[in-house]
Amino acid sequence: MNLAIVVPCFNEQEVLGTTIDHLRELLNQLIAEGLVDPESTITFIDDGSKDKTWSMIETVARCDSSMHGIKLSRNRGHQNALIAGLMTVRGDAIISVDADLQDDLSAIRDMVLKYREGAEIVYGIRVDRRTDARFKRMSAEGYYRVLRLLGVDIVFNHADYRLMGYHAIEALKQYGEANVFLRGIIPQLGFKTENVYYRRAERFAGESKYPLKKMLALAWDGLTSFSSLPLRWITLLGFTVSMFSFAIGSWALIARIFFDGSVPGWASTVIPMYFLGGIQLLSLGIIGEYIAKIYTETKRRPRYIIEKMI
Template sequence: MQAISPQQRGNIPSLTIVVPCYNEEEVFSFCLSELKSLLENSIQAKKISAQSHILFVDDGSRDGTWSLIEQAAQADNLVHGVKLSRNRGHQIALMAGLSCVDTDICVSIDADLQDDIGCIPQMVEKYMEGNEIVYGVRADRSSDSFFKRWTANSFYKLMETMGIQQVANHADFRLLSRRALHSLLQFEEQNIYLRGMVPLLGYKTAQVFYARKERLAGESKYPFYKMLSLAIEGITSLTIKPLRFISILGAVTCFFSIIISILVIIQRFNGYVFPGWASVEISIFFLGGVQLLCLGVIGEYIGKIYMETKHRPKFFIQEKI
């Protein structure tokens, strides 16, 4: 698929806004109203074509989210819906929605609309300038708690140390051109971390900056333990550096063990024996903990290999509207 120059992008692009939803009954009406208003205004201003629409992806919600999507789609041609057969998680639900896109460009955004939808027209403008990917990036994290800021900054530094290409303070609010989306959908792995996968495409990118809003209603779908799980998913899916760190740790531990053993033998010949067993037991527990940690990291990678070799479908679409 050939790149499209800014000059060739003279036609008004068609846009799909992909919105993964999981138990979003409380915020759905607000989300629908805001996104519809944005689309209608953009279509009227001839920034996007009349074929543009919103695609809600129901990720196996347990509340009335799908019923609301059905009602909205039956009442308005701007609304489309996809229902997954079961809950598969945010990243796979987003991939399911992206696989259904048939427009020139698409923008992904969460249903809580904490990301600023006012950036979407700017993203379209960046696309018209020749960019294939446009990232929505938080301008600052002043609205977050100290703990959340510290964990977020630590996470980005850790990912950078691991050699993972990732845009700092960017979640999953981004624009993809048809070409970039086609390339992204060629990734076949089961373990998906889109924030690290999209930069691997290598196409021309741009950024738009915004201030993140407070959640209007409902609960965050990314509490701390899920953020931690996502971080582990990203690290183990995109780099093998933890395995290399384990090898280095093993080599360093062996080196110091040899040095200590030589010192003990020398002291033994000099007639001095180290008294007590406390230091020995501490060493045993420490090395045992290190070994279990290393086995856990190795097990995580082996588990991913196991899941990848099954070649199972990532999701099943139960219904479209």
């Protein structure tokens, strides 16, 4: 099999040299064992880095015919950089892995073996989240459970470390959406799948390219791209609040007509008004998010632009 490994990179100069050495050693080992073709490649996708990442990629590509690089014209985000690699690189199977060396590279051999046994997609799944901070661990696992609750077909504790065969890649090319969330798209492709389990290590060098803000943005993209339940919940919430308001209004009317009384104080007026106002603003915000996604999709702008390939 001709194996292609794609590695999205963004400002990874501190760790990239070590990543290159580890991947080269792994690829040579797979070739020596006869598991992959000697023409197998490793391609680094530079997602608009501001440091020396691209110059390092150019240097290694000139010296090693198995190493290649794709430079995007500007930073487009991890998911789009990954899509650029998957759509551009050729091979019987493509493995995507991050450049930070947190994903156990030895799992690649297991993925290759699963593919040779007939799997078209092989997911790399974390055994646990011991290396994560408590907040990140709880929020990440909670997020996967929420997505499943909303009906999204997603692999628990799987990020973007996976193998995809030629047929799966060709099927993925039919998805032209601008709001990319590969963890939700890939399970929709079908095909035979297998899992490979590994332990995630601490980041080898540099800093995380997924701070809290980007993690929340990715989580929200995944939620709104694959489930319409929030919109249905708005309808249910509106119905519930309307019934509650109707009941309160009926109680006030009955108290005034039959018991010659009235609802005392301003709280009975102001609190429901604030409550309803907050519900309306929240509902409009959620609806606005879906409309914004429709707006983005209808423009059909390219997800990435390749500036240079080596």
